[in-house]
Amino acid sequence: MTKLLIVEDESVIRSALKRLLERNDYDVSEAGSVQEAETSFDLQSFDLIISDLRLPGAAGTTLIKKAGAVPVLIMTSYASLKSAVDSMRMGAVDYIAKPFDHGDMINAVERILKDNAEANTKHKKSPQQLGQTTTRMDGFIGDCEAMQNLCDDIAKMAPTTSTVLILGETGTGKEMVARSIHEQSHRAAQPMISVNCAAIPETLIESELFGYDKGAFTGANANRVGLIEAADGGTLFLDEIGELPMEAQARLLRFIQEGEIRRIGAVQSRKVDVRLICATHRNLERLSREGKFRQDLFYRINVLRVMLPPLRDRGKDILHLAEHMLQHYCEKLGKPIKSLSPKAIQAITTYQWPGNVRELEHAIERSVVLAEGEEIDNDLLGIDLELVNVSRLRSSSTSSGSSNKTSIRAIAQDPPEDLSLEDYFQRFVLEHQDTMSETELAQKLGVSRKCLWERRQRFGIPRAKASSDKRVSSQKD
Numbered sequence: 001m002t003k004l005l006i007v008e009d010e011s012v013i014r015s016a017l018k019r020l021l022e023r024n025d026y027d028v029s030e031a032g033s034v035q036e037a038e039t040s041f042d043l044q045s046f047d048l049i050i051s052d053l054r055l056p057g058a059a060g061t062t063l064i065k066k067a068g069a070v071p072v073l074i075m076t077s078y079a080s081l082k083s084a085v086d087s088m089r090m091g092a093v094d095y096i097a098k099p100f101d102h103g104d105m106i107n108a109v110e111r112i113l114k115d116n117a118e119a120n121t122k123h124k125k126s127p128q129q130l131g132q133t134t135t136r137m138d139g140f141i142g143d144c145e146a147m148q149n150l151c152d153d154i155a156k157m158a159p160t161t162s163t164v165l166i167l168g169e170t171g172t173g174k175e176m177v178a179r180s181i182h183e184q185s186h187r188a189a190q191p192m193i194s195v196n197c198a199a200i201p202e203t204l205i206e207s208e209l210f211g212y213d214k215g216a217f218t219g220a221n222a223n224r225v226g227l228i229e230a231a232d233g234g235t236l237f238l239d240e241i242g243e244l245p246m247e248a249q250a251r252l253l254r255f256i257q258e259g260e261i262r263r264i265g266a267v268q269s270r271k272v273d274v275r276l277i278c279a280t281h282r283n284l285e286r287l288s289r290e291g292k293f294r295q296d297l298f299y300r301i302n303v304l305r306v307m308l309p310p311l312r313d314r315g316k317d318i319l320h321l322a323e324h325m326l327q328h329y330c331e332k333l334g335k336p337i338k339s340l341s342p343k344a345i346q347a348i349t350t351y352q353w354p355g356n357v358r359e360l361e362h363a364i365e366r367s368v369v370l371a372e373g374e375e376i377d378n379d380l381l382g383i384d385l386e387l388v389n390v391s392r393l394r395s396s397s398t399s400s401g402s403s404n405k406t407s408i409r410a411i412a413q414d415p416p417e418d419l420s421l422e423d424y425f426q427r428f429v430l431e432h433q434d435t436m437s438e439t440e441l442a443q444k445l446g447v448s449r450k451c452l453w454e455r456r457q458r459f460g461i462p463r464a465k466a467s468s469d470k471r472v473s474s475q476k477d
């Protein structure tokens with residue numbers, strides 16, 4: 001039976017909560033203070049501790065450290081946002097404001113227990129192991145279970161020569177992971193060449209990757225080394241590999257199979273020793289089933305796989321990242337170190353972050369540039385508190401199917417009166433992308449196609465390849 005401990009000094013509330021939880025088949029123990037909880041029970045033997053924030057003696061939040069891996073849900077009748085947010089910063093798994101609705105309390109308990117059980121089924125690590133992994137990647141912030149596992153996987157993958165496929169939404173750190181794999185490998189002294197397959201025009205991608213010999217085509221006035229050859233001895237990182245045109249895919253496949261490349265227009269092939277790392281935010285498996293990505297290439301690159309979770313699913317890492325970036329930008333811009341206001345913290349921890357770590361970084365940088373006082377408030381971050389709330393975060397993190405698109409759509413459907421340029425840009429793209437080609441969209445917005453592509457990446461609204469392809473072919477027709 002699942003064991004819960006209630007720490008609450010008001011006996012009426014304590015017994016009502018006990019009855020509620022017992023009716024829901026939990027085994028409930030109770031204490032009136034932190035001290036009583038510690039002396040009467042082994043805190044580690046519980047599955048969840050529900051504690052009031054203000055208690056006689058030590059505050060409820062002191063249980064967070066004492067309970068180790070046991071999650072602590074903080075109740076606060078001092079419904080100040082600040083104390084709730086502070087509890088979260090100290091490591092509480094969640095907070096609930098008193099008086100609470102019975103349904104909300106039961107939902108919170110069920111969700112925390114479920115999340116914790118899922119985290120525990122993935123192999124448990126010793127504190128030493130947890131400590132080691134955070135420092136393994138330079139500048140990398142990630143203490144949550146998923147990121148710790150990822151660091152472990154990277155350390156195992158790095159020394160091999162196997163191809164790695166990194167999956168994750170835009171801005172989740174795919175390139176950072178690729179660099180870390182390279183730097184932890186025996187190739188670290190050699191170059192890592194990064195290529196964004198989506199940013200190079202289709203007509204140039206093959207010559208960029210494979211190079212060409214003088215006279216191969218009009219304008220080829222001299223021999224040119226391709227990017228694969230330039231990575232000889234090192235690592236080639238192919239970002240957005242899902243955008244690679246079919247002809248280039250066939251050439252890449254030959255390179256992977258034979259370990260040699262032939263420059264365009266050349267007769268001889270050359271051996272190259274390159275470790276390949278690919279990344280994409282797209283579902284390559286589905287694309288290959290739909291005939292939009294070569295299946296044989298997919299099997300070749302899908303050897304070792306790394307899945308980066310979206311920022312909104314990384315729990316307290318969001319705040320750690322924000323604080324780290326805040327310090328970084330204050331130092332970089334020569335401003336006195338600022339702190340995040342409680343509202344800013346609430347906004348950061350509840351916003352969906354469709355552009356993930358990159359979007360957070362830009363928001364923090366912008367806020368440091370604009371900040372005049374000691375504190376960074378949510379308006380400086382450009383996050384509208386009206387558009388985020390805890391329940392949205394919860395529902396989105398529990399429904400794994402929620403996509404960037406739906407979250408942005410939800411925002412776009414109910415826009416504030418005075419849209420910022422970025423909001424306007426996102427809205428315009430979302431509203432018109434099904435009826436306009438990329439060129440038309442870029443023209444209407446007064447930006448280049450490259451700029452449109454970059455902003456799509458930044459806002460997490462990647463171009464839907466299928467529909468744009470269809471448009472191109474129907475335009476040709």
Ligand SMILES: Nc1ncnc2c1ncn2[C@@H]1O[C@H](COP(=O)(O)OP(=O)(O)OP(=O)(O)O)[C@@H](O)[C@H]1O
Pocket residue numbers: 139140141142168169170171172173174175176177239281321357358361457
């Ligand atoms: N865990 C992390 N800790 C610290 N910084 C991070 C982390 N993850 C990402 N970043 C930073 O966020 C930014 C975006 O990361 P990166 O370019 O690796 O993302 P990406 O997934 O490759 O993006 P895209 O899909 O748009 O190519 C970079 O400035 C990177 O340094």
